[in-house]
Every structure is written in C-alpha cells, then in structure tokens.
Amino acid sequence: MTLGVLPSRRDVEEARARVGSAVRRTPVLEVEGAELGAAGRVVLKLELLQHAGSFKARGAMNNVLSLPAGAGGVAAASGGNHGVAVAWAAASAGLVADVFAPASATPAKLHRIEEYGARLHPVDGDVGAALDACREFSAREGMPVVHPYDTFATVSGAGTLGLELAEQVPDADRVVIACGGGGLYAGVATALDGVVPVQPVEPELCPHLHHALAAGAPVAEPSSGVAADALGPPRIGEHAFAIASARGATVPLVSEDAIVAARSWLWQKVRVLAEPAASVPLAAVMSGLVPVSDGETVVLVVSGGNNATLP
Numbered sequence: 001m002t003l004g005v006l007p008s009r010r011d012v013e014e015a016r017a018r019v020g021s022a023v024r025r026t027p028v029l030e031v032e033g034a035e036l037g038a039a040g041r042v043v044l045k046l047e048l049l050q051h052a053g054s055f056k057a058r059g060a061m062n063n064v065l066s067l068p069a070g071a072g073g074v075a076a077a078s079g080g081n082h083g084v085a086v087a088w089a090a091a092s093a094g095l096v097a098d099v100f101a102p103a104s105a106t107p108a109k110l111h112r113i114e115e116y117g118a119r120l121h122p123v124d125g126d127v128g129a130a131l132d133a134c135r136e137f138s139a140r141e142g143m144p145v146v147h148p149y150d151t152f153a154t155v156s157g158a159g160t161l162g163l164e165l166a167e168q169v170p171d172a173d174r175v176v177i178a179c180g181g182g183g184l185y186a187g188v189a190t191a192l193d194g195v196v197p198v199q200p201v202e203p204e205l206c207p208h209l210h211h212a213l214a215a216g217a218p219v220a221e222p223s224s225g226v227a228a229d230a231l232g233p234p235r236i237g238e239h240a241f242a243i244a245s246a247r248g249a250t251v252p253l254v255s256e257d258a259i260v261a262a263r264s265w266l267w268q269k270v271r272v273l274a275e276p277a278a279s280v281p282l283a284a285v286m287s288g289l290v291p292v293s294d295g296e297t298v299v300l301v302v303s304g305g306n307n308a309t310l311p
Contacts, residue, residue: 012159038292048305056085062157080109087118128234149181150237162191178280180231182240230277
C-alpha cells in the first residue's frame with residue numbers, strides 16, 4: 001500500500017466522538033507486581049471485555065460509521081478477531097458483512113463471525129490468502145473493505161483505547177502492547193504521543209515489526225506459534241512501521257513457553273480468560289524482557305479473549 005498522512009491525536013479524538021458509546025469503556029485491574037517478579041506497579045487493561053471479544057471492535061466500528069451514505073455492506077479478511085469485530089459492527093449498523101478467513105483459523109472465532117450474522121468465506125491458506133480473496137470479492141461486488149490493521153480509520157479507531165488509558169491510569173509510565181499487524185500499537189502510540197511511551201512486543205515466531213526495523217522496511221515472512229492466528233499478518237503494517245521507526249522503538253521477542261505461562265497465570269490468578277496473543281505483554285514482563293522498576297507503573301493491554309480452550 002502507499003502510506004498517506006499518518007493519523008494524529010486529533011484524528012483519534014474524532015474517532016472517539018464518532019463511535020461514542022457504541023464501544024465499551026473497558027475496565028482496568030491492578031495486580032501485585034511482586035507476583036509477577038516485578039518491583040513496580042502493574043495494571044491490566046481488560047480489552048478482552050470489549051464487544052466482539054477484542055480491541056478490534058474499535059477500528060471496525062469507526063470504519064462502519066465512516067462509510068458513505070447508502071453503503072449496503074462491507075467485506076473483511078481476518079485470522080479471526082477482526083472478522084468477528086466487523087461482523088458485529090456491520091450487524092449493529094444494519095449492514096451485510098462478508099468475511100474471508102483461513103479455514104484453519106480458531107473454530108471459536110469462525111463460529112462467532114457467523115453468530116453475528118456475517119457471511120463467512122473460509123479460504124485455504126493464511127491471512128494473506130484471505131485478504132487476496134477479499135480484495136477480489138470487493139472488486140467484483142463493489143463492496144468496501146475494512147482492513148484489519150493498516151488504514152487511517154482502523155488505526156484511529158484502535159487509538160481510542162489509548163485515550164481511555166490516559167484517563168484511567170493517568171500516572172502510567174509505560175504501556176505495553178502485543179504487535180501483530182500493528183494497528184493497535186500505531187493507534188495507541190498516536191493517542192499517547194508525548195504523554196506515555198508505548199512499548200511493542202511480539203512472539204518469537206511472529207517477529208514482523210522486529211525484523212522490519214532491522215531491515216529498514218516491512219518484510220513478508222511466515223508466522224507460526226500459539227499466537228499466530230491473531231499476531232501473524234503477512235507483514236507489519238506501514239502505519240506501525242512508520243511510527244515505530246520515528247520513535248526509535250525496539251521490540252522484545254517473547255518465547256512460546258512464556259506466552260503459555262502468562263496465559264495460565266491470568267486465568268489461575270485473576271480469572272481473566274485471555275487468548276494467547278493477549279497474553280504476550282504479560283509474558284514480556286514475567287520473563288524480564290520488559291522490566292518494571294520500583295516506583296514505576298506499567299499498563300499491559302489484554303487485547304482479546306476469543307478462545308478455543310481453557311489454559
């Protein structure tokens with residue numbers, strides 16, 4: 001894609017005014033840092049309690065409410081959570097949604113797409129293949145595509161989470177976000193620019209932003225591992241890459257074992273049933289990749305909870 005002007009904080013504020021109460025103001029939960037091997041204060045942003053089960057509802061609703069008058073429906077490609085969110089947002093607005101997803105995606109997510117009334121199109125291959133099929137359908141049917149992570153409206157909508165955090169945890173020193181395509185990272189980093197640093201983290205088996213920063217440009221590569229259905233795009237988004245580059249970001253890579261352990265901790269200790277991708281920020285703290293110093297307050301975004309199984 002050709003990247004145009006990046007969203008600003010004002011664009012995120014306009015997105016928040018647009019979506020209004022259509023999305024939930026999700027709660028935060030403080031946990032004992034000592035339980036995590038951290039010296040400071042740790043706060044969880046429970047975005048898994050959002051409509052459709054993930055932060056993706058924010059960008060999806062902002063897209064739907066930005067459509068021109070008379071639009072009858074939307075199309076989307078997704079490994080799961082974005083498809084669920086688009087199905088929900090379209091149904092809320094009385095629109096038809098056609099969602100293209102890998103046939104191998106988490107069954108619980110595919111089921112939820114249909115549960116919201118969308119037409120599900122299973123595709124052989126990965127998210128990239130689903131996006132190709134979605135674009136072909138869009139060109140044929142004249143249906144607008146809601147991109148999962150790399151358009152102005154999606155990034156601005158995702159950024160509304162950052163505005164909430166600034167109000168809920170005004171003393172935050174850092175926000176940690178799992179990065180897949182990077183829409184949430186890009187949006188929250190934009191919303192909190194000059195206010196709170198935002199730290200992207202990735203699984204070792206989905207290191208798209210990490211590798212892009214090393215290469216100087218987004219790089220197409222495969223994804224695998226427990227979090228790949230949510231954090232395994234064909235490549236990092238141009239928005240996330242541009243923002244991370246401008247901020248000199250570094251991206252810690254989290255092991256599979258650490259992700260599984262963090263997900264188990266969330267369920268066993270605080271009864272938060274996060275999906276693997278949403279457990280990556282906690283895994284980064286528990287494994288010491290993102291240290292939390294004495295006197296520091298760090299917010300971890302628990303981004304989704306569309307699970308297939310218990311930990």
